[in-house]
Amino acid sequence: MQDEPRAAEILPAIAKFLRETVTTDHSAHTMFQARVAANACDLAAREAQLAPASDAAELDRLVALLGRRGSLAELNAELAARLSDGRMSLETPDLKAHLWATSMAKLAVDQPGYASYRRALKRLKG
Amino acid sequence: MTEASPHPALAEPLAALGRRLFHGPGSHSGGELHGLRRLSGGASQETWAFSFNTPRGPRPLILRRKPNDRQSDLAAGLETEAVLLRLAAEMGARVPPVFYVLAPEDGCGTGFIMDRLEGETIPRKILRDAEFAHAREVLARDCGEALSLIHRIATARLPKTLRAAPGSVRLAELERTYAAINRPNPVFALALRWLAAHHPPDPACLALVHGDFRHGNLMIGPDGLVGVLDWELAHLGDPMEDLGWICVPSWRFGAIEKPVGGFGSRRSLFAAYEAAGGAPVDPFRVRFWEVFGALQWGLMCAGMAEVYRSGTDASVERAMIGRRASEVEIDLLDYIAPLVHEADDAG
Numbered sequence: 360m361q362d363e364p365r366a367a368e369i370l371p372a373i374a375k376f377l378r379e380t381v382t383t384d385h386s387a388h389t390m391f392q393a394r395v396a397a398n399a400c401d402l403a404a405r406e407a408q409l410a411p412a413s414d415a416a417e418l419d420r421l422v423a424l425l426g427r428r429g430s431l432a433e434l435n436a437e438l439a440a441r442l443s444d445g446r447m448s449l450e451t452p453d454l455k456a457h458l459w460a461t462s463m464a465k466l467a468v469d470q471p472g473y474a475s476y477r478r479a480l481k482r483l484k485g
Numbered sequence: 486m487t488e489a490s491p492h493p494a495l496a497e498p499l500a501a502l503g504r505r506l507f508h509g510p511g512s513h514s515g516g517e518l519h520g521l522r523r524l525s526g527g528a529s530q531e532t533w534a535f536s537f538n539t540p541r542g543p544r545p546l547i548l549r550r551k552p553n554d555r556q557s558d559l560a561a562g563l564e565t566e567a568v569l570l571r572l573a574a575e576m577g578a579r580v581p582p583v584f585y586v587l588a589p590e591d592g593c594g595t596g597f598i599m600d601r602l603e604g605e606t607i608p609r610k611i612l613r614d615a616e617f618a619h620a621r622e623v624l625a626r627d628c629g630e631a632l633s634l635i636h637r638i639a640t641a642r643l644p645k646t647l648r649a650a651p652g653s654v655r656l657a658e659l660e661r662t663y664a665a666i667n668r669p670n671p672v673f674a675l676a677l678r679w680l681a682a683h684h685p686p687d688p689a690c691l692a693l694v695h696g697d698f699r700h701g702n703l704m705i706g707p708d709g710l711v712g713v714l715d716w717e718l719a720h721l722g723d724p725m726e727d728l729g730w731i732c733v734p735s736w737r738f739g740a741i742e743k744p745v746g747g748f749g750s751r752r753s754l755f756a757a758y759e760a761a762g763g764a765p766v767d768p769f770r771v772r773f774w775e776v777f778g779a780l781q782w783g784l785m786c787a788g789m790a791e792v793y794r795s796g797t798d799a800s801v802e803r804a805m806i807g808r809r810a811s812e813v814e815i816d817l818l819d820y821i822a823p824l825v826h827e828a829d830d831a832g
Contacts, residue, residue: 363790
């Protein structure tokens with residue numbers, strides 16, 4: 360499950376920035392914000408492309424881990440609660456692989472150039 | 486972010502202060518205010534750059550001030566910061582010299598004026614530009630030495646207002662922050678559990694902890710560390726907190742094989758710390774604080790989603806910081822659920 364704010368929440372801020380700021384203010388700060396907005400567009404595109412499949416895979420893993428059905432948000436809250444109170448831990452079979460797969464799916468959308476992510480990709484393939 | 490001058494509400498009392506400080510009897514000029522500009526826009530604290538004309542030429546200065554009495558519960562307070570800077574300078578640590586502490590009758594708010602150091606704080610420049618090639622060689626040593634000196638300031642001389650926050654207090658704060666963000670996150674939950682299980686006992690003697698010793702708060706020149714800035718989060722605590730925080734992966738900016746700020750090894754940092762008179766470094770304690778620091782940064786990012794949604798700051802930039810929490814998930818998993826058991830990058 361991708362973190363918040365989701366692409367659908369970010370896109371209106373990009374549109375507002377393009378309409379209201381870029382057209383009137385050409386300061387260095389606006390140029391910086393424009394690069395951030397371009398990165399946000401890339402993120403939104405990756406989220407649209409990758410999140411449906413990675414969300415479906417995550418849901419399957421959560422159902423198997425927790426032994427119950429629910430939405431991604433509900434099951435993630437349940438998993439976090441079980442980890443917080445110690446009912447589940449790294450000793451739980453398949454938990455470590457699940458956490459890695461879920462975080463890697465987030466990074467593939469959020470920041471695929473992040474050095475620790477690139478290193479983990481190599482390790483997971485190797 | 487630079488705001489346009491003039492700023493009459495500050496410029497007038499500040500100019501008057503300059504005249505009082507430099508316009509001695511018999512001199513016809515001196516102390517004129519030049520180039521006043523705002524450097525950063527915190528909600529309760531402001532940083533301004535300017536110069537006063539002196540008989541020896543313009544003196545570049547920085548004003549850190551609070552225009553009114555608002556203050557976060559965790560901030561040390563500017564008067565306290567000024568005292569800490571002076572104590573650190575007495576120890577020989579590289580810090581900006583405090584030039585003047587504001588008095589109420591100056592009409593400039595509360596705060597202090599310090600000399601403006603020459604240098605760079607932008608991590609990507611420090612880590613990549615040829616100008617800083619030599620600095621990168623010596624920075625881990627400089628950081629170890631600076632922290633060692635800061636941590637050895639006699640606690641009896643520290644302001645009584647400084648809050649005591651060793652690991653037990655900091656961990657309880659982090660747990661409250663996680664709960665307050667109200668976004669259940671399995672990796673963050675696991676990391677909190679890890680921290681609770683690996684929490685070292687609070688040290689018998691607390692020391693002055695800078696509290697935010699990382700890129701952005703370190704002024705760096707071609708020869709290395711020039712000054713340690715931004716003492717806002719200083720507190721009494723476990724000195725290893727500072728060593729851990731500078732090693733958090735989020736401050737490596739791509740250079741993940743160099744744990745200290747993307748420029749150096751833990752070995753150099755620890756060796757310089759001990760050589761400058763610091764207590765022997767316990768790598769396990771530092772590791773606890775690295776994991777703590779990573780999670781602290783992750784929760785800060787995660788909290789941005791709410792700042793964005795509430796409209797407090799609905800900028801694209803704010804939203805994108807919210808989406809950096811996932812970087813910290815990978816970093817936390819590398820610490821507590823590693824894919825490979827390597828000889829560690831302890832270097």
